[in-house]
Amino acid sequence: MISGYLDGLGxxxxxxxxxxxxxxxxxxxxxxxxxGLTSAMAVALLLPVTFGMPPVMxxxxxxxxxxxxxASGSIPAILLNIPGTPSSVATTFDGFPMAKKGEAGRxxxxxxxxxxxxGIASMVILSLLAPPIADFALRFGAAEYFSLSVFGLVIxxxxxxxxxxxxxxxxxxxxxxxxxxxxxxxxxDRFTFGELSLLTGVNLLPALIxxxxxxxxxxxxxxxxxxxxxxxxxxxxxxxRPRFLETLxxxxxxxxxxxxxxxVGPVPGAGGSIASLVAYDQARRFSRxxxxxxxxxxxxxxxxxxxxxxxLGGALIPTLALGIPGEAATAVLLGGLMIQGVTxxxxxxxxxxxxxxxIFLAYLVANIFMLLIMCLGIKLFIRVLMVPxxxxxSAILVLCFIGVxxxxxxxxxxxxxxxxxxxxxxxxxxxxxxxxxxxGLILGPIAESNLRRGLQAFExxxxxxxxxxxxxxxxxxxxxxxxxxxxxxxxANRVPVQASKEGANP
Amino acid sequence: xxxxxxxxxxxATMVLGxxxxxxDYPTKSVSMVVPFSAGGGNDTFVxxxxxxxxxxxxxxxxxxxxxxxxGAVGTSRVAASKPDGYTMLAASNAMLTLEAxxxxxFTHDDFDFIAKVIEEPYVIAVGDNKKYxxxxxxxxxxxxxxxxxxxxxxxxxxxxxxxxxxxxxTGADFNxxxxxxxxxxxxxxxxxxxxxxVLGGSELRSALESGRLTALAMxxxxxxxxxxxxxxxxxxxxxxxxxxxxxxxxxxGIPEEVEQQWVKAIKQIVADGSYEKTAENLGTQLAPLYGDxxxxxxxQSADVMREAAxxxxx
Amino acid sequence: MQRDIGKPMFDLLLVIASxxxxxxxxxxxxxxxxxxxxxxxxxxxxxxxxxxxxxPCLIKxxxxxxxxxxxxxxxxxxxxxxxxxxxxxxxxxxxxxxxRLGYIVSTAIFTFSCVIGLLLASGTWHELTSARRxxxxxxxxxxxxxxxxxxxxxxxxxxxxxxxx
Numbered sequence: 001m002i003s004g005y006l007d008g009l010g011x012x013x014x015x016x017x018x019x020x021x022x023x024x025x026x027x028x029x030x031x032x033x034x035x036g037l038t039s040a041m042a043v044a045l046l047l048p049v050t051f052g053m054p055p056v057m058x059x060x061x062x063x064x065x066x067x068x069x070x071a072s073g074s075i076p077a078i079l080l081n082i083p084g085t086p087s088s089v090a091t092t093f094d095g096f097p098m099a100k101k102g103e104a105g106r107x108x109x110x111x112x113x114x115x116x117x118x119g120i121a122s123m124v125i126l127s128l129l130a131p132p133i134a135d136f137a138l139r140f141g142a143a144e145y146f147s148l149s150v151f152g153l154v155i156x157x158x159x160x161x162x163x164x165x166x167x168x169x170x171x172x173x174x175x176x177x178x179x180x181x182x183x184x185x186x187x188x189d190r191f192t193f194g195e196l197s198l199l200t201g202v203n204l205l206p207a208l209i210x211x212x213x214x215x216x217x218x219x220x221x222x223x224x225x226x227x228x229x230x231x232x233x234x235x236x237x238x239x240x241r242p243r244f245l246e247t248l249x250x251x252x253x254x255x256x257x258x259x260x261x262x263x264v265g266p267v268p269g270a271g272g273s274i275a276s277l278v279a280y281d282q283a284r285r286f287s288r289x290x291x292x293x294x295x296x297x298x299x300x301x302x303x304x305x306x307x308x309x310x311x312l313g314g315a316l317i318p319t320l321a322l323g324i325p326g327e328a329a330t331a332v333l334l335g336g337l338m339i340q341g342v343t344x345x346x347x348x349x350x351x352x353x354x355x356x357x358x359i360f361l362a363y364l365v366a367n368i369f370m371l372l373i374m375c376l377g378i379k380l381f382i383r384v385l386m387v388p389x390x391x392x393x394s395a396i397l398v399l400c401f402i403g404v405x406x407x408x409x410x411x412x413x414x415x416x417x418x419x420x421x422x423x424x425x426x427x428x429x430x431x432x433x434x435x436x437x438x439x440g441l442i443l444g445p446i447a448e449s450n451l452r453r454g455l456q457a458f459e460x461x462x463x464x465x466x467x468x469x470x471x472x473x474x475x476x477x478x479x480x481x482x483x484x485x486x487x488x489x490x491x492a493n494r495v496p497v498q499a500s501k502e503g504a505n506p
Numbered sequence: 507x508x509x510x511x512x513x514x515x516x517x518a519t520m521v522l523g524x525x526x527x528x529x530d531y532p533t534k535s536v537s538m539v540v541p542f543s544a545g546g547g548n549d550t551f552v553x554x555x556x557x558x559x560x561x562x563x564x565x566x567x568x569x570x571x572x573x574x575x576x577g578a579v580g581t582s583r584v585a586a587s588k589p590d591g592y593t594m595l596a597a598s599n600a601m602l603t604l605e606a607x608x609x610x611x612f613t614h615d616d617f618d619f620i621a622k623v624i625e626e627p628y629v630i631a632v633g634d635n636k637k638y639x640x641x642x643x644x645x646x647x648x649x650x651x652x653x654x655x656x657x658x659x660x661x662x663x664x665x666x667x668x669x670x671x672x673x674x675x676t677g678a679d680f681n682x683x684x685x686x687x688x689x690x691x692x693x694x695x696x697x698x699x700x701x702x703x704v705l706g707g708s709e710l711r712s713a714l715e716s717g718r719l720t721a722l723a724m725x726x727x728x729x730x731x732x733x734x735x736x737x738x739x740x741x742x743x744x745x746x747x748x749x750x751x752x753x754x755x756x757x758x759g760i761p762e763e764v765e766q767q768w769v770k771a772i773k774q775i776v777a778d779g780s781y782e783k784t785a786e787n788l789g790t791q792l793a794p795l796y797g798d799x800x801x802x803x804x805x806q807s808a809d810v811m812r813e814a815a816x817x818x819x820x
Numbered sequence: 821m822q823r824d825i826g827k828p829m830f831d832l833l834l835v836i837a838s839x840x841x842x843x844x845x846x847x848x849x850x851x852x853x854x855x856x857x858x859x860x861x862x863x864x865x866x867x868x869x870x871x872x873x874x875x876p877c878l879i880k881x882x883x884x885x886x887x888x889x890x891x892x893x894x895x896x897x898x899x900x901x902x903x904x905x906x907x908x909x910x911x912x913x914x915x916x917x918x919x920r921l922g923y924i925v926s927t928a929i930f931t932f933s934c935v936i937g938l939l940l941a942s943g944t945w946h947e948l949t950s951a952r953r954x955x956x957x958x959x960x961x962x963x964x965x966x967x968x969x970x971x972x973x974x975x976x977x978x979x980x981x982x983x984x985x
Contacts, residue, residue: 031979042573044544047979048556049786054508143700171836171874176841176866182576183859187661187853189845190859196582199575199609214911222900222909226944236606268693322696324507324689331545331689338712339554345716391963394934397911398927399920400972406981408543409572410579414915422908430830449686456683457655457699460855493921537982570982681854 001327005361007354011056012361021362025059028068029377029413033084035076035213036205036403038071040328047336055355056342060362062333067366069329070309071115071374075381077105078301082213082396086204087308089212089438093159094293094300103298104382105240110133110298111246111305112374114254118306119367121258122265122313125472126320127360131349133314134321137266143465147474148267149447152439153276154478157485158281158418159435164489170432174440176449177202184449185456197412206404206413207441208421210420211427211434217393218425224389240382242375248296253299254325257306265314268326274442275314275433278306285484312391320344320356516597531591535566538754540596541580543573545706551624552596552753553785555775556735562771563585576660585612589757591764594620597755602808604666606815614808616617617810618760621772622753622795622803624785626707627724628668629736630656635720641676641742644702645723648678656680656702657691659709664811668725668748669704671814675739675746679693695719706750707733712788725749732791748810753792831878838870900984910934923983924968932958934962 011017025044026150050058073085078095091111092311125133140148153171160167176200180191181201192198247254260279282301284293293300318324323344325331335379337344350354387395404417451465458464465471538547538556560567572580577600584595597619604610630641638644648654656673658665661684673680683700687689688709695703696718702709703719707730713719715735721736725748729738739746754768761790774793775781785792795803845863870952874875887978937946939956948956 006867027979037979037981040544041981044549044553047550047553050556096896138693138697141694141697156548163877165873165877169870169877171872172873176863176870179863179866182661182662184686186853186859187669187684188849188859190848190863194612196575199578200573203574203967206580218904218907222904224900224903224938224942226939226942228977243941255888268689276665318693322693322718324693324696325545326689328543332549335545335550335788338787338789339784341548341714341783343715345712345718347716390935390938394931395908395967396936397914398906398931398967402975402981402983404973405918405983406975407571408574408579409539409570409982410574411919412574412913414918418908418911423910425831426826434914445686452856452861453683453685455857456681456853458855459653460679479985481866483559487864568976568980568982 004354004357006139008357008359008361009055011054011358012060012082012365014057015053016059017057018365020057020061020375021064021366022369024064025068025366026064026373028065028070029072029370029373030068031065032069033075033081033381034399034403035084036209036400038085038205038329038403039175039199040332041407043068043332043336044330047332047339050336051339053362055286055337055342056358056362058340058499059333059337059342059359063359064366064369064397065206065365066312066329066333067119067363068164068373069310070119071112071305071370073308074111074115074301074305075108078111079104079381079384081216083208084149084467085444086208087311087440088274088278088304089208089435090159090304091301091308093280093304094232094295094297094299097362098296098298099385103239103296104385105378107296107301108245108374108378108381109239109241109243110247112371113242113244113380114257114302114305115309116367116371117247118256118258119259119309119312120364121306122262122310123360123363123367125262125310125355126313126316126363130317130321131346133262133266133317137268137318138322140267141468141469141472142450143468143471143473145267145446145450146454146465147471149450151444151474151478151481152278152443154379154449154481154485155274155277155281156412156436156439157482157489159277159286159439160433164430164485166430166432167436170427170434171436171440173427174437175443175444176440177449178324178441178444179436184445185452197410197433201445202416202441203408204441205407206439207418207420208438209400209404210417211424211437213396213435214417215424215428216231217396218273218421219428220389220446224422226437239255240378242371242378250302252286253303254306256283256286257303257308258310260303261307261312262311262314263487266326268318268324274439275311276304276307276365277439279303285481295435297421315362316410319350321346381440418484508557515640515667531582531663531761532563532565533769535568536563536591537593537624538567538569538596539580539584539593539755540569541573541577541600542571542573542583544571547706547750548577548596548598548600548752550788551760551790555623555781558775558780559771561638562774563767574735575610576663578604580601581632582612585616589618589759590763591756591760591767593757593759594768598752599664599750599761599807599811602804602811603662603667603815605808606667606811607662607685608774608815615754615803616758617805618758618765619800619804620754620756620765620768620796622751622793622800623772623781624753624788624790625749625751625793626790627726627730627733628750629664629696629707629710629714629721629724629733630669630672630702630704631710631714631721632702633698633719633722637712638702638722641723641737645676650679653679653681654702655700657694657703657738658682658686659688659705664750665704667811667814671740671746671748672704674746677742683810690720703759707812708750708789730791732786746765749807751807752797772796823885825885828881828885831874833882834874835871836872836880840866842871846964859901899942903938906937906941907934910937916921919984922985926984927968927971928964930964931967932960935960935963 030041031037032168044060073088074091076092077083077088081096083089095107156171257279258297261275262277284290319330404413542548581601587593632638658669691703694700724736727747833973836889840859917926
């Protein structure tokens, strides 16, 4: 194994390879920071460039893009309340409030370091435990996926705003939207109304950008006041630096993030996007100050961002160990691996050629470059806030158009984006929130199709959902969390009542 | 980034006095529409071909992923665009499947097929190769008692149609379970959540090579070099021949010279062997076909798909 | 507590929409597969749940609206509404001309209209001297053209993301 790493080190520590990884990382950072441009697109863009390269160099370049995009989605999430990637939705919860207090630099500093540490930890897990984790992921059949999605749906309670009921409605709206399109089991068209673009369902991207970016632009347009410009300049540039010690101080949140990312990340198709929400939810539950979450609380940012980059390592586990990519970005990466003649599978890990060790080290190097580039850029990113509002609003919309149009080249998605933007604006305004919609949209199809697929496979028998151990475990945890949430909610509602009673009788 | 580099290279060669392009076409960059999102078989096929084609054509090839409707949106868009040779389609049998399922307005007659480049067979594979040693034992097992759970990628997909065709030709009793994509289907088979899967050879390549899954039969007419140990359905005594193919098509009515430029470019790429290794690494094989031969191949494939889709509707 | 009629109206909309969605769900065709719930099962379940949850929301919000002090009527800033509608309308227009006029032209028009539109709608325009007005127009035009051209070249050349020409 040591010799494998030495061989790998020889492949990575070459000027060309290092340059390729740095270039890939930079591209990933740019793509991740622009709302709508995805890491899958960054990797696809690099794919033809990597053909002529030796395997570790080409793969390192693509890993750099993945790593950069994983970390930089937090930049617009913190500065503008617009997540750059689906997995940075939860970064907005605490990142934006912190930025509003004038500490955008601090939030960025925390998120960069947390991303880096999450990435490093997941690289260690990937290199040591990939085969057994991959085998564990294989035990997920329809019943397990269904129970996992039920567990995920309980998170809605955590990301809902003040009203649990309204959060649930928002989650159900997302679930309903996910039903649109061809039925995954029978092939019947549902609610497509003859629109070709809807046959494969509503894409996540226009929904995400509409609900978060466009709705935020509409809110800003509504509140736009030319005389208020001076108020925004209260941002403290001096706090903008990487925050190593502060991040380490929140080691519990960091650990929760790394574990969530490494556990949820490897489950193919479950949407790496939920790992960060799981992390946020758990960090809040196990915090001594759950009420501070959502107000610009540092552990909120740390848990989400460490999960964000930890899940990349997690997602690489089934890709490398089984040849099963979890989502689009790793699917493109897999294509790149195969063109390079690297066959993923258990044999890759036994291979003596050092390529797999080279890949691990390249991923490590990509994380280091990510940290360096982001640290150099941090003061630059903050300047976005100094752009006058009206120019900024139009520029954001222009970028949203590129993101939504660039992925699938379909104008219909632009209409969807605007529709979701208007919906998102009203959902926010009337206290429903938009994060539960995204959860419903991601988890809905997993829940529905796996329940029905399971019933089809078990020929109508419901009991396997409750007798298979992993499935049962998730269902029990979900039920436990639900009861806990309801109880906490009940108590939280009673406390102010009692307080006001006491206040009334001095 | 690469385009910038290639522009620089071209500029450099021009300065050095290299001869200008012989024919007029192409005078500007060419759009290649991939009717699926990045990361699928179609996308990888064409992205791997992109640098080679750019070299041959002397112009940029811009890959546009116009996804949606299982390929319907992008394919319809190409069918409706101007046949000037600047909008091309990364074609595959998925378009014939769409046509056969009858949800779309186009047919294969709305296109000029320029070349078939690679192909792969449909393969039926199992996770448990002790229980199901060969195709015969699999079919026997399905007839005695429990229905076989067979995973396919996507409801109404080409693989789904292929699975139905296998069921009908062999008389086996399949409980066909659609998964959203190839990778989900493969992991279901590896975890023994389904008994067998029907997928394209390239999607199964790494699973077969690692020994996690075992191929029992495939749908070529003859054995292939990429899977030399796997018997064909014909050998096993069932009349079933289907291939997954990928190639290049254009909207109907492109000028003859343009088609010739493309055929020449692809023939050159095939001849100098620069794509062969890539195709092999992807689990496919080069199987070039042009002109009239190609047209009759497409007509024939469309008929097979239509017939099989009719079985699905039953 | 602010008084905002929009809140109960939105709940009412949800109640009506969920009922309509349920009605459409019952018309979905079915294909029998052994063991499968029908394709209509989840649409019916979800729309029914939305209905069940939205009704108490509606009741609660209507009560709050009635209880709230009428003097505290949410001062809907007409300027805000105009700005909001302006951005929605311009975005819609942008989508309509996006492929027809090509990226550069449509983006330049959109950005220019956004900046100048917000200037007009916010009332800043009236406060400006005519010299400042000319400068604002020129500034917005330069911003619009530079943004459109730079973005177009960065994305199509450097990132190879095809945009309508």
